[in-house]
Amino acid sequence: xxxxxxxxxxxxALLKNKMRAVLTVIGxxxxxxxxxxxxxxxxxxxxxxxxxxxxxxxxxxxVIPGQTTDGGVRQNDAPSLTAGDAEAIGxxxxxxxxxxxxxxxxxxxxxxxxxxxPKEMLGVGTDFLLVRNWRLEAGSFFSQADLDSKAKxxxxxxxxxxxLFRTTNPIGQxxxxxxxxxxxxxxxxxxxxxxxGDDQDNLLLMPQTTVRKRLLGSPMDNIHAIMVSARSTNxxxxxxxxxxxxxxxxxxxxxxxxxxxxxxxMEEVAGMLGMITGTLTLMLxxxxxxxxxxxxxxxxxxxxxxxxxxxxxxxxxMALGARGRDILSQFLIESVVLSSIGGVxxxxxxxxxxxxxxxxxxxxxxxxxxxxxxxxxAALVAMGFAAAVGVFFGFYPARxxxxxxxxxxxxxx
Amino acid sequence: xxxxxxxxxxxxxxxxxxxxxxxxxxxxxxxxxxxxxxxGPSGSGKSTLMNTLGCLDRPTHGSYRLDGEEIVSMTRDQxxxxxxxxxxxxxxxxxxxxxxxxxxxxxxxxxYGPRMSARQRHDRAREVLDQVGLGDRYHHxxxxxxxxxxxxxxxxxxxxxxxxxxxxxxxxxxxxSRTSREVIALFRExxxxxxxxxxxxxxxxxxxxxxxxxxxxxxxxxxxxxxxFAKAKAALEFDADAS
Numbered sequence: 062x063x064x065x066x067x068x069x070x071x072x073x074a075l076l077k078n079k080m081r082a083v084l085t086v087i088g089x090x091x092x093x094x095x096x097x098x099x100x101x102x103x104x105x106x107x108x109x110x111x112x113x114x115x116x117x118x119x120x121x122x123x124v125i126p127g128q129t130t131d132g133g134v135r136q137n138d139a140p141s142l143t144a145g146d147a148e149a150i151g152x153x154x155x156x157x158x159x160x161x162x163x164x165x166x167x168x169x170x171x172x173x174x175x176x177x178x179p180k181e182m183l184g185v186g187t188d189f190l191l192v193r194n195w196r197l198e199a200g201s202f203f204s205q206a207d208l209d210s211k212a213k214x215x216x217x218x219x220x221x222x223x224x225l226f227r228t229t230n231p232i233g234q235x236x237x238x239x240x241x242x243x244x245x246x247x248x249x250x251x252x253x254x255x256x257x258g259d260d261q262d263n264l265l266l267m268p269q270t271t272v273r274k275r276l277l278g279s280p281m282d283n284i285h286a287i288m289v290s291a292r293s294t295n296x297x298x299x300x301x302x303x304x305x306x307x308x309x310x311x312x313x314x315x316x317x318x319x320x321x322x323x324x325x326x327m328e329e330v331a332g333m334l335g336m337i338t339g340t341l342t343l344m345l346x347x348x349x350x351x352x353x354x355x356x357x358x359x360x361x362x363x364x365x366x367x368x369x370x371x372x373x374x375x376x377x378x379m380a381l382g383a384r385g386r387d388i389l390s391q392f393l394i395e396s397v398v399l400s401s402i403g404g405v406x407x408x409x410x411x412x413x414x415x416x417x418x419x420x421x422x423x424x425x426x427x428x429x430x431x432x433x434x435x436x437x438x439a440a441l442v443a444m445g446f447a448a449a450v451g452v453f454f455g456f457y458p459a460r461x462x463x464x465x466x467x468x469x470x471x472x473x474x
Numbered sequence: 475x476x477x478x479x480x481x482x483x484x485x486x487x488x489x490x491x492x493x494x495x496x497x498x499x500x501x502x503x504x505x506x507x508x509x510x511x512x513x514g515p516s517g518s519g520k521s522t523l524m525n526t527l528g529c530l531d532r533p534t535h536g537s538y539r540l541d542g543e544e545i546v547s548m549t550r551d552q553x554x555x556x557x558x559x560x561x562x563x564x565x566x567x568x569x570x571x572x573x574x575x576x577x578x579x580x581x582x583x584x585x586y587g588p589r590m591s592a593r594q595r596h597d598r599a600r601e602v603l604d605q606v607g608l609g610d611r612y613h614h615x616x617x618x619x620x621x622x623x624x625x626x627x628x629x630x631x632x633x634x635x636x637x638x639x640x641x642x643x644x645x646x647x648x649x650x651s652r653t654s655r656e657v658i659a660l661f662r663e664x665x666x667x668x669x670x671x672x673x674x675x676x677x678x679x680x681x682x683x684x685x686x687x688x689x690x691x692x693x694x695x696x697x698x699x700x701x702x703f704a705k706a707k708a709a710l711e712f713d714a715d716a717s
Contacts, residue, residue: 066585066592077573377569380530381631382558382586384551467530471569 064394071395074367082399085363088356089403089450090410093443095349097411100443102418103342104434110334112432120158120294120326121192122301124150124287124308127321140283141321144186144269146311147287151188153307156300158292159188162284164269166276168239170225177224179217180263182238184272184284192290200232200247203268211270216247218264241275243267297326353446356403357454364396364458375462376470389463396455397448404447408440475542476503477638477671478527483536485522485694496522497533498694506638507669509662511682513710514691521643523691524675528561528641529553541638558586562632562640566647568624570616576603576627577612583635602630606660622653629660633670640664642674646681658684679707 075082126141144162151160164184170177187203190196200216207214215236222231231245252261273279291300301324308314308322368375375388383391419433485497497519504510514520525531526538529545532553538545540560545553563569570579580599584590590598603612606626616624625645632640642661646654658681665672674681682688688706690698698709 063589073574373569374571377571378582378586379554380528380557380563380569381583382554382635384554384586386551387586468525471530471565 067390067394068398070391071398074371074395075399078367081363085359086399086403086406088359089353089400089447090356090407092349092353092356092450093404093407093447094411094414095352096346096446097408097439097443098414098418099345099349100342100439101411101415101434103338103345104439105415105419105432107335107338107342108432108434110338111331120291120297120300122289122291122297122304122324122326124289124304125323125325126283126285127319127323140281141312142284142287143282144284146308147186147284149307149311150287150289150304154300154303156291156296156303158290159191160287160289161186161189161192162269163286163288164272164277165285166239166272168276170221170265171237172225172234175225177221179221179265180260182265182267182272184267184269184276186269189266189288192288194290195252196250198248198250200245202247203266208268208270211274212268213241213243213271213275214246214268215243216249216266217245218249218262219251220260220263221265222248238265238267239276243271301326353450357400357450360396360400360451361454361458363399364392364455365461367395368392368458368462371462372465372470372473375465376467376473379465379467380471385463388465389459392459392462393452393455396459397451400447400451400455401444404444407447408443411443477506477541478502478504479537479539480526481537481539483526483533483538485519485526485531486534495694497526499536500694500696501536502689502696502699504671504673506671507665509665509672509684509686510674511685511688511706512673512675512691513677513679513682513688513706515677517693518691519694520675520691522694524641524643524673527639527673528563529556554586558583558635560637560639562629562635562637564625564628564632564640564642564645566644568616568621568628568648570624570627570631572616575613575615576608576619576630579616579627580631580634582631587635598634599630602634603627605633606630620653621649622656625649625653625657626660629657629664633664637670639671639673642672642676644676645674646676646678654681679710682706 124142124146142162147160147162150157162185166182166184168178168182170179185203187205187208190202197216198219202216203212203214206212215238217231225231225236226234231248233244233246235242235244237243249262249264249266267276269284273284289300289304291297304324305320309320312321314320375383378388378391416433419431422431480500480502483497483500484495487494487496500519500523512520512523522531526533529540529548530553533546536546540556543556545556548556557563571582577596577599580603581595584595584598600609600612603609606629608623608626608630611619611623611627614623616627619627625648628645629640640661645661646657649657661672661674662684664670672685674685676682683703685703687701688698688703689696690706690709692709698706700706
């Protein structure tokens with residue numbers, strides 16, 4: 062008997078008991094809908110985290126100074142890194158896209174009658190935007206000349222605009238940063254909150270030379286950190302090795318001596334966050350999967366009832382020449398059709414529910430742009446799972462039907 | 475070579491403590507184109523013999539050759555193929571699938587046979603329904619048909635794969651006498667025109683009278699096998715007296 066005929070017979074048999082079919086299918090619908098929704102939300106969360114990490118600067122590696130021990134207190138503050146190191150990393154490591162020195166500072170910014178303390182005030186190099194994968198909304202960024210001349214210029218984040226300028230165009234205005242007059246030459250484009258909830262636009266950037274000499278008044282040449290971006294995620298480890306070799310050479314560190322710097326990258330963080338969301342999704346899916354199993358048991362139950370009710374039909378079919386496997390496939394396909402219908406409805410329902418959930422999240426937490434993810438492979442897996450439930454829970458009843466003795470089955474009242 | 479050859483066929487049911495001998499050594503031959511009535515009181519083993527001949531049941535002992543093929547050593551699936559290809563069944567209670575049209579009921583055996591297109595199946599099923607006089611009832615469900623019409627659908631279903639043997643298990647048992655006569659007339663016509671071997675199980679002498687040859691069973695044995703209906707009748711009546 063052809064598959065098409067079998068499917069047709071299965072559909073007909075199900076239509077004869079519409080109410081029963083609907084009730085049986087509900088179990089699978091709920092299971093598939095629950096799994097789909099959770100996987101979709103979980104993937105949304107994952108996408109969000111990945112997006113945040115990308116925001117932080119793609120493939121970012123930090124180089125920080127090595128340890129010093131001062132009266133038993135150990136700190137990463139050896140004055141070992143220089144702007145020259147950053148420049149060398151940027152130009153000599155093939156796996157590195159760009160590198161920028163970082164000098165941290167803080168304090169108050171005054172414009173007219175307004176004042177504001179940005180969360181971050183950084184001294185950076187010319188390649189900083191490239192390293193972080195950020196863009197400017199208006200104006201321009203620091204040039205090499207600005208760095209060389211320790212120019213009193215800055216680039217501000219969006220949060221500072223309403224705090225200080227209200228309606229005035231900030232470009233060309235002069236701010237007082239810790240009493241040093243600094244001209245605004247650029248505005249960063251908006252980035253929103255990061256995954257920890259910090260406002261990434263509450264930021265002021267200046268050339269690192271300006272910060273070091275004019276704000277901190279430091280006589281030393283050392284910088285606080287170097288931020289590096291690798292050319293791609295898979296080149297992270299290559300880049301890390303190249304950076305290390307370069308710095309060992311530049312710092313004249315002999316083999317066996319302790320490095321005077323540390324290299325950390327965001328890959329670990331990304332991996333860990335991915336693992337957390339992944340595990341959470343998996344766990345919730347497993348819980349939702351239980352309802353799928355319950356749905357499957359429902360199918361098995363109804364198929365057993367159906368086999369008993371249709372014993373005579375089975376007998377007739379056998380008398381007319383149906384082989385065991387014809388009967389087996391008839392009932393198996395009936396149960397697969399049942400569970401697949403449940404799968405399709407569940408998938409549609411789950412998609413609708415995850416859309417609603419996404420809308421709710423975005424409505425209640427403005428600023429987060431929770432992505433809506435309904436992946437095609439996930440849908441395929443859900444459908445496959447629904448069909449597998451049909452096969453698994455339909456097999457026993459179908460096998461029972463196929464093993465009936467035709468004479469007994471014909472005699473069955 | 476005979477179409478059907480039974481040699482020393484026995485059928486025992488093992489019910490734990492007791493063994494029931496439904497058939498004790500039956501040997502007989504049936505030729506292509508015969509019209510046979512299997513008669514006997516209830517418990518005589520005629521249903522068991524019918525099921526054995528119909529390849530629904532397998533004897534516990536002996537040999538059954540159908541068209542030269544040994545049935546006893548066949549697997550379930552092989553016997554299913556034989557039923558599909560060689561045998562047509564007509565039952566007392568029709569055994570049609572309800573809520574399924576006459577046409578689809580008749581198509582059923584075609585689905586379990588060699589691959590056929592849906593169109594070929596429809597055409598063949600229509601042809602046989604026309605043949606049994608139900609050309610205007612293709613899409614009626616069994617519940618919308620009279621008993622006689624239902625039995626005609628069942629006969630059409632039995633004929634659709636062009637079997638060499640048509641088996642009726644009390645085919646007129648649920649029909650009134652006029653319809654019974656019509657159905658028996660149909661069997662006779664099929665036997666005479668198409669040389670289909672007909673084997674009817676019945677306890678009604680009025681039906682058995684139509685057969686060329688009557689086989690009388692009692693206690694799992696053939697007690698009379700004759701073309702002379704008077705003899706068969708005598709054997710049957712002797713039986714009735716005994717019980």
